[in-house]
Every structure is written in structure tokens, then in C-alpha cells.
Amino acid sequence: MTNRIVKPIGPERVCAVRIEAGRAGGTVLDFVAGRFTYLTREQWQGELAAGRLRVNGEPVAPEQVLAAADRVSYQGAELAEPPVASDFSVVYEDDDLLVVNKPAPLPCHPGGRYFRHTLWWLLRERGGLDQPHLVNRLDRETSGLLVVAKNRAAARDCARQWQEQQVEKKYLVLVEGEFPPDEQAATGFLAPDPNSRIRKKSRFFPQGQPVPAGAVPCATHFRRLAFQLGISLLEARPLTGRCHQIRATLCSLGSPVVGDKIYGPDEELFLRFLADHLTPADHHQLRLPRQALHSAGLKMRHPADQRPLEFSCPLPPQMAALFP
Numbered sequence: 001m002t003n004r005i006v007k008p009i010g011p012e013r014v015c016a017v018r019i020e021a022g023r024a025g026g027t028v029l030d031f032v033a034g035r036f037t038y039l040t041r042e043q044w045q046g047e048l049a050a051g052r053l054r055v056n057g058e059p060v061a062p063e064q065v066l067a068a069a070d071r072v073s074y075q076g077a078e079l080a081e082p083p084v085a086s087d088f089s090v091v092y093e094d095d096d097l098l099v100v101n102k103p104a105p106l107p108c109h110p111g112g113r114y115f116r117h118t119l120w121w122l123l124r125e126r127g128g129l130d131q132p133h134l135v136n137r138l139d140r141e142t143s144g145l146l147v148v149a150k151n152r153a154a155a156r157d158c159a160r161q162w163q164e165q166q167v168e169k170k171y172l173v174l175v176e177g178e179f180p181p182d183e184q185a186a187t188g189f190l191a192p193d194p195n196s197r198i199r200k201k202s203r204f205f206p207q208g209q210p211v212p213a214g215a216v217p218c219a220t221h222f223r224r225l226a227f228q229l230g231i232s233l234l235e236a237r238p239l240t241g242r243c244h245q246i247r248a249t250l251c252s253l254g255s256p257v258v259g260d261k262i263y264g265p266d267e268e269l270f271l272r273f274l275a276d277h278l279t280p281a282d283h284h285q286l287r288l289p290r291q292a293l294h295s296a297g298l299k300m301r302h303p304a305d306q307r308p309l310e311f312s313c314p315l316p317p318q319m320a321a322l323f324p
Contacts, residue, residue, distance in 0.1 A: 016073040019066050028055060028072065029062035036074075037274070038113045047074065081117040084140075088119060091311050096154040096304050097147065098127065101313045104143040104290040108134055123148060136162065139244075141259070143316050144171070144295025149303065157303035162241060170297030171236040171246060172225075172315055174322060175255040176265070179232035184222040186249045190242050191215035198270060201262055202244050204252035218242045220249050226323070231258060233323050246293060258322065259288035292319050 015036075023031065032053065033041040044053070044062075051059040053074050055066070066072070085103035092099040100119070107114045115121065123132040133155035135147040149155035161167050186204070189211045193203035204218070205211045219239040226233045232255065236246050244263070250256060251263035261270035269286065272278050283289070298311045314320075 016071055019068055019070040019072065021068045024066055024068040024070075026066060027062060028053070028060055028064045028066055031066055031072065032074070036112070081113055081115065084114075084117040086117070086122055088122065091145065091313060092309070096150055097158075097302070098123075098129070098132075098150060099145060099147050099298075099311050102138055102143055102146045102295075103316065104141045107140045108137050108146070114140075119146070133158075135159065136241075138295055139247075139291070139293075141290040142293045142295065143290075145298045145311055145313055146295070147298070147300070154303040158300070161300055161303075165239065165241075166301070168297075168299035169238055169241075169295065171238070172294045172296045172319070173234050173236050173246060173250070174258040174292035174319060175232050175234060175250055176258060177230065177232065177255055178227050179222070179224045179234055179255050181224055184253070185219070186222065186253065187219045188217075188249075189215035190218050190245060190248055196267060198262055198267055200244075201267065202242075202248040204249040206252075216242060218245050218249070220246060222250075228323065231322060247291065258292040259286045260291040260293075261286065287322060288318055290318065292322070294319060 017035075019031075029041070029044060029048065033039075033044050036044075039047070047053045048060065048062050053072070054060065055064060055070050055072055057071075057073070084106045086106065087103055088106070089101045090098065091101055100123075102108070102119055107118045109120050110118050120132060120134065123129045129148070129150060133149040133152070135149055135155065135158040138144060138146055147158060149158050186206070188204055188206040188209070190202045190204055191212045191214060192199075193201045194212070196203075205215060217240065221237045221239065223235045223237075224232055225235055234255075238245050247257050247260055247263040251260075256264045258264075261267075261273050265285065269278065269282055272282060294313075294315055296312060296315070300309050301307065302309055315323075
């Protein structure tokens with residue numbers, strides 16, 4: 001693992017990682033080419049030659065061996081960023097909070113190929129927020145309610161509410177197949193999927209089954225709202241806030257999210273997507289160009305005076321069109 005920071009310097013960006021012990025001993029070229037695949041190995045060689053990739057602030061040769069605690073930084077040239085949906089809307093705003101309806105696909109934070117094509121950047125450019133504090137996160141292809149704190153005091157209190165599980169969250173999700181009609185309480189653990197080629201993919205282990213070391217507890221309640229044409233519309237209420245929790249759990253339950261390239265019927269779809277090699281048959285199988293997961297409801301307390309707040313937003317048109 002590495003700790004990664006992305007920060008702007010004027011109109012450009014600097015990405016930096018701190019090398020941990022498990023990553024030490026390899027060359028800088030091997031590290032960046034294997035870890036940051038948005039450029040090819042040959043392109044990373046060019047960035048090294050141009051001096052845009054540095055170790056501890058100094059230009060290095062591709063064969064430079066990395067040691068623990070080395071800081072690898074990259075001040076990249078302008079990259080062609082993939083297109084995104086930038087039409088976010090404001091659901092609520094006051095002096096402390098901004099709640100938006102994030103479209104999909106739109107990343108929340110800068111990273112990889114994305115910098116200006118992120119909600120964080122759009123909030124700075126359009127919302128006039130110098131340092132927007134995104135309280136909760138949604139995946140690039142997940143739409144819906146996202147809370148932004150306008151100051152540090154509001155950010156601290158909102159973070160406390162999320163950490164203490166005081167926030168009620170409701171998602172609407174379309175899944176393949178007929179989901180059981182009774183309410184399902186999926187309690188168990190999440191851990192990296194040992195059988196996957198995708199580094200960030202997780203697997204849900206139901207309570208009572210053996211789990212690998214390092215697994216984290218998670219719990220989600222599911223309720224089927226409707227079923228038609230081979231698709232079920234569910235309400236999902238996560239009681240914990242793990243990364244990919246809803247998608248990984250539904251995959252393990254045999255009801256993958258419609259349009260999900262990682263946790264769908266075939267994870268090779270995600271690998272072909274990264275290589276921009278999705279075929280017409282792949283698109284037909286996915287049904288949607290995004291995963292059909294939407295943050296539809298949120299209950300919390302205002303960080304300044306603790307009054308109750310409740311927000312909602314309807315299904316986006318792409319999802320609604322599959323379930324008229």
C-alpha cells in the first residue's frame with residue numbers, strides 16, 4: 001500500500017506517494033508503470049526523461065531503486081481526461097453545507113486520469129468553494145446525494161456523524177434477476193477478493209463463514225420494491241459505510257447491479273473498459289453505460305445547531321428508463 005496525495009499547483013497537478021516497506025526494492029519505472037496504468041511503460045519513461053517524475057524532489061533514472069519512505073512525485077502535463085457528466089444540481093445550501101445531486105459518471109476527487117473532470121474541481125470553479133470538503137463519497141458511476149462542508153467546523157461535525165453511524169442512508173439500485181421478496185439483512189464481512197484480477201475488488205463473506213485476515217464488518221438491509229422484465233428495483237440501507245459495500249454484497253448474493261463492470265456478471269468487462277475495448281455485445285450485456293446505483297435519501301443533523309435534516313432525489317433518467 002502507498003499513501004497518495006493529489007493537489008493542485010496553479011493550473012497543474014502534483015501527485016505524490018510515499019513508498020511503504022512492502023513496495024521498497026523495485027525500480028521507480030517498475031513502480032509507476034505497474035501502479036499507475038493510465039500511462040504506458042514507454043510513456044512513463046518519457047516522463048522520467050522530461051524530469052516530471054521525481055524521487056524526494058530530485059530527477060531520477062528509470063532504474064533508480066526505491067527505498068521505504070521515498071516520496072515519488074509527478075507533476076504531469078495536461079492529460080486528455082475522459083468525458084464525464086458535469087451537470088450536478090444543488091439540493092440544499094446554507095452557510096455551512098452544500099448538498100448536491102451528483103450525476104454519473106463523475107469522479108468525486110482528483111486521481112488517475114481525472115483532475116478537472118471531478119466534482120471537487122467543479123465545486124471550485126462553479127461553486128466558488130476554495131477548499132470543498134466532500135463529506136461522503138460516491139463511486140464515479142454512482143449518482144445521487146453528496147454532502148459538502150463549506151468550513152472545517154462543519155466538516156469535523158459531519159465526519160463525526162458518519163463515523164458514529166448517525167446518518168441514515170437510502171440507495172435505490174437495479175439488479176439482475178428476481179430478488180427475493182422478503183427483506184434481506186446481509187450481515188458479514190468485506191475483504192479483497194482473492195480470486196479476482198482486479199486489485200480493488202472486494203468480496204462479501206456472510207456472517208458465520210470463515211473470513212480472511214483483515215476483513216472488515218459490514219451490514220446492509222435490502223428490500224425489493226418491484227420486479228419486471230428480468231430486473232429488480234431494490235431499496236438498500238447500508239448500516240456501515242464500506243467501500244463498494246452495496247455492490248460487493250449484491251454480487252455475492254447472486255444479484256449483481258445492472259451495468260456494474262466490476263461486480264457484474266463478468267469482471268473482464270471492467271478490464272476491457274479500461275482498455276477502451278468494450279464491444280457492442282458488452283454494452284448490450286451491461287444494459288447501461290453506468291452502474292445502476294443511486295443515493296436517493298439522506299437523514300443527518302445540521303453541523304451548526306444539530307437540527308434534523310432530510311434530503312431526497314429521484315432516480316436519474318437512465319435508471320428510470322429501464323424501470324418505467
